[in-house]
Each structure stands twice: as structure tokens, then as C-alpha cells.
Amino acid sequence: MDDFLARALLGGVGVALAAGPLGAFIVWRRMAYFGDTLAHSGLLGIVLGTVLNLNLQLGVAITCLVVALVLVLLQRQRRLATDTLLGILAHTTLSLGLVALAFLETVRVDLTAYLFGDILAIGPIDLYWIWGGALLALGALAGLWRPLLAITVHEELAQVEGVPVFPVRLAFMLLVAIVIAVAMKVVGILLITSLLIIPAAAARRFARSPEGMALLASGLGCAAVGLGLWASLRWDTPAGPSVVLAAAFLFVLSSVIPGRSWR
Amino acid sequence: MVESLLTAESIGLTIRGNPILHNVNLRVAAGEIVALIGPNGAGKSTLVRVLLGLLRPDSGRVWSRPGLRIGYMPQRLALDNTLPLSVQRFVTLGTPAARARVQAVLAEVGAAHVLDSPVQAISGGELQRVILARALLREPDLLVLDEPIQGVDLNGQYELYDLIGGLRRTHGCGILMVSHELHLVMATTDHVLCLNRHVCCSGHPDHVARDPAYLDLFGIDGARRLAVYHHHHNHHHDLHGAVVPDFPRSSASAGEGGHRPPVEQDRG
Numbered sequence: 054m055d056d057f058l059a060r061a062l063l064g065g066v067g068v069a070l071a072a073g074p075l076g077a078f079i080v081w082r083r084m085a086y087f088g089d090t091l092a093h094s095g096l097l098g099i100v101l102g103t104v105l106n107l108n109l110q111l112g113v114a115i116t117c118l119v120v121a122l123v124l125v126l127l128q129r130q131r132r133l134a135t136d137t138l139l140g141i142l143a144h145t146t147l148s149l150g151l152v153a154l155a156f157l158e159t160v161r162v163d164l165t166a167y168l169f170g171d172i173l174a175i176g177p178i179d180l181y182w183i184w185g186g187a188l189l190a191l192g193a194l195a196g197l198w199r200p201l202l203a204i205t206v207h208e209e210l211a212q213v214e215g216v217p218v219f220p221v222r223l224a225f226m227l228l229v230a231i232v233i234a235v236a237m238k239v240v241g242i243l244l245i246t247s248l249l250i251i252p253a254a255a256a257r258r259f260a261r262s263p264e265g266m267a268l269l270a271s272g273l274g275c276a277a278v279g280l281g282l283w284a285s286l287r288w289d290t291p292a293g294p295s296v297v298l299a300a301a302f303l304f305v306l307s308s309v310i311p312g313r314s315w316r
Numbered sequence: 317m318v319e320s321l322l323t324a325e326s327i328g329l330t331i332r333g334n335p336i337l338h339n340v341n342l343r344v345a346a347g348e349i350v351a352l353i354g355p356n357g358a359g360k361s362t363l364v365r366v367l368l369g370l371l372r373p374d375s376g377r378v379w380s381r382p383g384l385r386i387g388y389m390p391q392r393l394a395l396d397n398t399l400p401l402s403v404q405r406f407v408t409l410g411t412p413a414a415r416a417r418v419q420a421v422l423a424e425v426g427a428a429h430v431l432d433s434p435v436q437a438i439s440g441g442e443l444q445r446v447i448l449a450r451a452l453l454r455e456p457d458l459l460v461l462d463e464p465i466q467g468v469d470l471n472g473q474y475e476l477y478d479l480i481g482g483l484r485r486t487h488g489c490g491i492l493m494v495s496h497e498l499h500l501v502m503a504t505t506d507h508v509l510c511l512n513r514h515v516c517c518s519g520h521p522d523h524v525a526r527d528p529a530y531l532d533l534f535g536i537d538g539a540r541r542l543a544v545y546h547h548h549h550n551h552h553h554d555l556h557g558a559v560v561p562d563f564p565r566s567s568a569s570a571g572e573g574g575h576r577p578p579v580e581q582d583r584g
Binding site: 080081082083199202203205206207209210211212213214215253254257260261262263265266 | 365368369370386388390393395396398399400401402405406409410411450454460
């Protein structure tokens with residue numbers, strides 16, 4: 054196997070492993086649009102990272118986190134529904150990123166790579182970032198698992214039982230921001246949500262426990278990465294979208310496979 | 317005087333310009349069952365959330381005995397269908413416990429058969445019992461039950477109330493429960509608080525049933541139903557350990573009704 058292909062596979066698998074359990078929570082908590090909004094702000098993070106001469110992934114993670122905090126603050130006023138706020142934030146930050154990019158005359162940025170991913174260009178240093186971020190996110194999620202599951206089932210009940218709801222929710226947002234930052238290289242900011250929610254959705258029918266669904270989502274995500282890369286080579290299609298299509302294919306397959314689901 | 321578990325003093329709360337609670341006082345003592353009744357929109361759930369510390373009141377204060385363990389049964393549990401969660405997992409989410417212990421608690425509330433079922437697949441009545449089991453697993457000093465009979469059919473409602481009435485004896489806990497109407501909580505309750513943004517009347521259930529403020533709030537129909545339903549309870553009276561001659565008093569309470577002629581009563 055060529056080096057670049059091995060790196061692509063390794064990077065994709067790293068992202069898929071972390072995206073599975075986190076995506077399961079995004080599905081359970083009905084936060085798909087939230088993930089999408091954070092991802093949209095990723096481009097702004099790229100620009101900030103470039104201007105401030107930061108690592109780009111760090112720039113994206115910080116920007117995502119700030120957007121998440123802004124959302125939490127905006128939710129305190131109750132005039133506008135959350136999905137409206139998300140829509141405003143998503144497209145404002147994406148446009149802000151595009152406009153800010155235009156001011157960076159000295160920097161040439163391959164916009165397509167950031168919007169749709171450039172998995173075949175993953176370098177050795179990218180791999181460190183991806184695996185470092187993914188392992189960090191998985192480890193933190195394991196520690197957070199029980200309280201996070203409790204507030205996902207019923208927030209106020211969990212609070213009465215002693216779960217520190219706000220810190221747990223904040224920590225979860227931070228993890229989503231980290232995973233988005235590391236997944237950007239693989240599928241791009243416009244497609245990240247799909248890697249979070251499609252494997253989790255495909256896993257639902259076969260899972261009998263939250264942990265089972267999370268693990269299965271990771272597995273299906275890895276399979277989608279492998280399948281997508283293979284298809285991309287075979288038919289010379291763009292790699293990021295091919296991975297997403299592979300995930301969608303697995304989802305359709307999981308829906309039509311005969312057999313009884315649990316529930 | 318019996319030890320207080322929880323007291324609230326002159327609670328006031330206004331949400332977006334709407335006064336929701338005004339000067340509400342409440343006390344739950346150890347081993348006591350207090351029922352909070354009132355029409356929809358009376359602020360019952362809001363008061364419960366203030367008492368639980370989920371909502372901060374604008375005025376007044378809530379005191380709870382230091383180290384008080386509360387078992388809470390929320391009004392609504394809408395679990396997303398995408399979350400595969402068995403009843404056992406649900407019950408142990410707040411308090412880790414061995415399977416045998418979970419089985420025992422579920423058996424106590426009459427839901428042992430759903431131990432391994434998905435939470436989304438059980439009936440409304442079973443779900444209420446399962447939520448109650450989760451609260452009991454904490455070995456609470458105080459149980460707070462917000463409309464515990466929601467989604468339960470009529471026979472199940474009486475069973476559930478009898479079950480709740482027995483808990484104070486078996487677990488030695490105080491109970492605060494929210495209900496729509498007095499007649500359902502009559503037989504099991506020591507103290508009733510009739511709430512309509514402020515405390516309309518309070519006291520022993522029989523006393524409240526005769527109170528003009530209560531009759532104003534619920535109308536004479538509600539008071540009549542009180543008498544009818546009360547008869548259902550006669551075969552459960554031994555649950556409290558003593559035979560209490562309940563119905564002569566209760567039919568009298570409806571018969572003697574209010575202090576005003578029935579025809580003039582408005583429906584609350």
C-alpha cells in the first residue's frame with residue numbers, strides 16, 4: 054500500500070473511532086444541527102489559526118468552543134428557538150470565515166480541501182493530531198459517560214440525583230469541538246456531521262445498550278472509511294464525499310437487513 | 317413536633333412578568349404525606365422545582381434538613397427512541413446497584429417483569445412504577461412525586477396510590493406528591509395544600525374538601541366525585557395497619573358540601 058493511502062486509512066479510522074460514541078450522544082440528545090453549526094464555524098478557525106500562526110486544528114477547536122459558549126449564552130434569552138439560533142450562528146460564522154479568508158491576500162488556502170476534506174493529503178504530523186485528539190476525546194468521554202448518559206435521559210432528574218449538569222454539558226461540547234477539529238482534514242467542515250450521526254444511526258437497530266450502540270457506531274464508521282477510500286481509488290471520486298456515501302450505504306443496508314430490532 | 321425534612325417560607329416567583337407563586341409556605345415532616353393539589357397552571361410543578369433547587373425563587377427561602385436524600389419522580393419522561401436503554405440500566409443510572417437489588421426494588425413497585433425490557437417498550441403505568449423504583453433505590457428520606465399517576469388507567473391509579481401510601485411505612489420516608497385532584501389522594505394523605513398560585517387552603521384532606529376555597533377552585537362536580545371515588549378505597553384500608561371508618565365521613569364531606577348553595581358554584 055502507498056504511504057499516503059496508509060496514512061489516509063489510519064487518519065480516517067482514528068476519526069471514525071472517536072466519532073462513533075460522540076455521534077451516538079449527538080443522536081440521543083438530538084444535537085445534529087448543533088454539530089453542524091460548530092463545524093460551519095471551522096473555517097473561521099482556519100483563518101484565525103493562520104493569522105495568529107497557531108496550529109490550524111487548535112484554531113478550529115477554540116473557535117468551535119467559543120461558538121458553543123455563545124450558543125449557551127443566547128439560549129438564556131427565550132425569544133428565539135434553539136434551531137433558529139443555530140441557523141443564525143452556522144451561516145454567520147461560515148460567511149465570516151469566507152469573508153475573512155478573502156482579506157488574507159498573502160495566504161493561499163485551498164478552500165475545497167477545508168470544505169470537503171483532503172484525506173489523501175494527511176501527513177505524518179496530521180496523524181499525530183488526529184490520534185491525539187481522538188484518544189483524548191474517547192478517554193474524556195469514557196470518564197464522562199455515566200453522568201452524560203444520566204442528563205441525556207432526564208436532565209432535572211439527574212440534577213436532583215447530584216449530577217453537575219452544566220459542567221457535564223460544557224465538557225461534552227468541548228469534546229464535540231475537538232472531534233470536529235480533527236475530523237475536518239478527513240471529510241471537511243461541510244460533511245463532518247455525517248461522520249458523527251450516520252454510523253450511530255446505522256448502529257441503532259442492532260444495539261441493546263448505549264455502550265453497544267457506541268461501539269458499533271465506531272466500527273461502522275471505520276468500515277465506511279475503508280469502503281469510501283476503496284471506492285474513491287477505484288472510480289477516482291473525491292475521497293471525503295465517498296466516505297460519507299459509504300456511510301450512507303451502510304445505513305441503508307442496516308435498515309433493510311431482515312431481522313428483529315430490539316424494541 | 318416531628319422533625320422537618322423540608323420547609324419553604326413565603327416563596328414568590330415571577331416568570332416573564334407573570335406571577336407564578338405568591339407567598340407559598342410548605343412543610344414536609346418525616347414520615348408525613350403531603351399532597352399538593354390544584355388546577356392546571358396553578359404552579360404546582362413550578363413549586364416542586366423550586367423545592368428541589370432546580371429553580372431559584374425571587375423571594376422566600378427553602379430549607380432542607382442537612383444531608384437530606386431526595387428521590388424524585390418527574391412529571392414527564394420523554395426518552396428518545398434512538399437510545400437503547402433497558403429498565404435495569406435506567407433504574408441504576410442515578411445509583412449503581414446489583415441486579416438482585418434492582419430486581420427487588422422493581423418487585424416492590426410491582427414491575428419486576430420489565431427488568432430487561434427497553435424503557436420505550438413498556439406501558440405508561442409500568443413506566444411510572446419504574447421511575448418510582450429508581451427514586452426508591454436511592455433510599456430517600458423524602459420522595460417527591462410530580463403527578464405520579466400520569467398515563468395510568470383508573471384501576472392502576474388506585475393501586476399506585478396505595479403503593480405510595482405504603483411506602484412511608486416500609487421506607488420511613490416523607491412524601492410530597494403533586495396531583496390534579498383531591499379525591500384521588502384523599503385516603504393516603506395527611507396534609508393537603510390546595511394551590512392556585514397562592515395557597516388557597518390547607519389542612520387535613522377532609523377539612524380541605526369542605527373548604528369553600530377548594531369548592532370554588534374545583535366546582536361542586538369535583539366535590540361530588542370525591543364521594544363516589546372514595547368508596548373504591550374501602551378494601552385497601554388495612555394497608556395502613558388500622559381499620560379506619562372512612563366513608564361515613566367522606567360522603568358527609570361531599571353531602572355537607574360547601575358553605576354556599578351548590579347552584580352558585582363556579583367551575584374553577
